[in-house]
Amino acid sequence: MKISIFSNPGDASKQVSDALKAKIKAEKLTLDDEHPDIVITVGGDGTLLTAFHHFRDQLATIRFVGIHTGHLGFYTDWRDYEVDELIDSLAHDNGQSVSYPLLDIFIKYGNGQKERLLALNEATIKKVTGTMLANVYIKDQLFEVFRGDGLCVSTPTGSTAYNKSTGGAVLSSELKAIQVSEIASINNRVFRTLGSPIVISPNEWVRVEPVNSDENLMTCDQMMVENRLIDSVTFRISKQRINFAQYRHTQFWKRVSESFIGVKPND
The missing domain is CATH 2.60.200.30 (Probable inorganic polyphosphate/atp-NAD kinase; domain 2)
Incomplete structure (x- = not known):
């Protein structure tokens, strides 16, 4: 599997990006910014939007994964402290996806x-x-x-x-x-x-x-x-359509509820 890390320039995002690259190499996965299978964005929805337009000519063959290092975003399913869990999901990837x-x-x-x-x-x-x-x-x-x-x-x-x-x-x-x-x-x-x-x-x-x-x-x-x-x-x-790797993709209405109403599961 070929993976690209697309990060914003913030210090917190850079730390997460560096940790991801080190762990990806340790898992013997391949880093490839030209023709990746997976694009991991580190930052927020703005970073993911930028990555989407950067790779718009390869949408049919790319799945996106978003890590947010700030506020909760609509397209980012992972937090900055969950790098190990994400690496495990990448290592056991079976092509699962959801599209919008x-x-x-x-x-x-x-x-x-x-x-x-x-x-x-x-x-x-x-x-x-x-x-x-x-x-x-x-x-x-x-x-x-x-x-x-x-x-x-x-x-x-x-x-x-x-x-x-x-x-x-x-x-x-x-x-x-x-x-x-x-x-x-x-x-x-x-x-x-x-x-x-x-x-x-x-x-x-x-x-x-x-x-x-x-x-x-x-x-x-x-x-x-x-x-x-x-x-x-x-x-x-x-x-x-845009495709996201569905390792644990957050359900849309759950995102809406948490973002605008503040309701979390079991509240």
């Missing part, structure tokens, strides 16, 4: 160029200054004319992030769907949007066409697309 949906983002720029991005959590499109005015299509049919700060499109696992803060629902990780939530929409006698989040099925897609191409800002997880004229952005569920 991803978001495809297709951008058409004002100069005719096109780009495809892939998000684990969410993507947003906003206006840098003033109100964003955009036509929103579902399956190429005009759904609404949006006015407001912007729109957030999230995966089920990403629905607990920015989407939740905009008033979006938390979707089960078992669903193959994406969610579109409004960011400070304008609703009055003159302007009207649906005013609530919408959930899009696998055979549907959403296209957003800003009326003015300038001063629009796109984000994809932690990445940013700015200073480019955007003609349209299309969002849909990706055929790709």
Whole structure:
């Protein structure tokens, strides 16, 4: 088995990373940062998101494992003091995994160029200054004319992030769907949007066409697309998925309960 350690630069993470590398060599497992079978991230959800984008071209052959060295994360199942237990799981790995949906983002720029991005959590499109005015299509049919700060499109696992803060629902990780939530929409006698989040099925897609191409800002997880004229952005569920090594992968609703409500098992 080939393993890559992907760590943030913090002292605590570096200590865990060094311990992992030493124990992996002692178990006669292979360290490989180019074409790994397992990617162990050390840090938090931000570190895992960075690793996801770093290895996005190898998602079909990689399983991720997350160690958190700070606060509890949604994608990190192991604590920094559980290195020995994780090494034992790696040594007895039998290929077990669990996968989650991803978001495809297709951008058409004002100069005719096109780009495809892939998000684990969410993507947003906003206006840098003033109100964003955009036509929103579902399956190429005009759904609404949006006015407001912007729109957030999230995966089920990403629905607990920015989407939740905009008033979006938390979707089960078992669903193959994406969610579109409004960011400070304008609703009055003159302007009207649906005013609530919408959930899009696998055979549907959403296209957003800003009326003015300038001063629009796109984000994809932690990445940013700015200073480019955007003609349209299309969002849909990706055929790709992210895979996690299921040594003891935490159940999604347990994560939600512990993170937002504070309920632990047997409380």
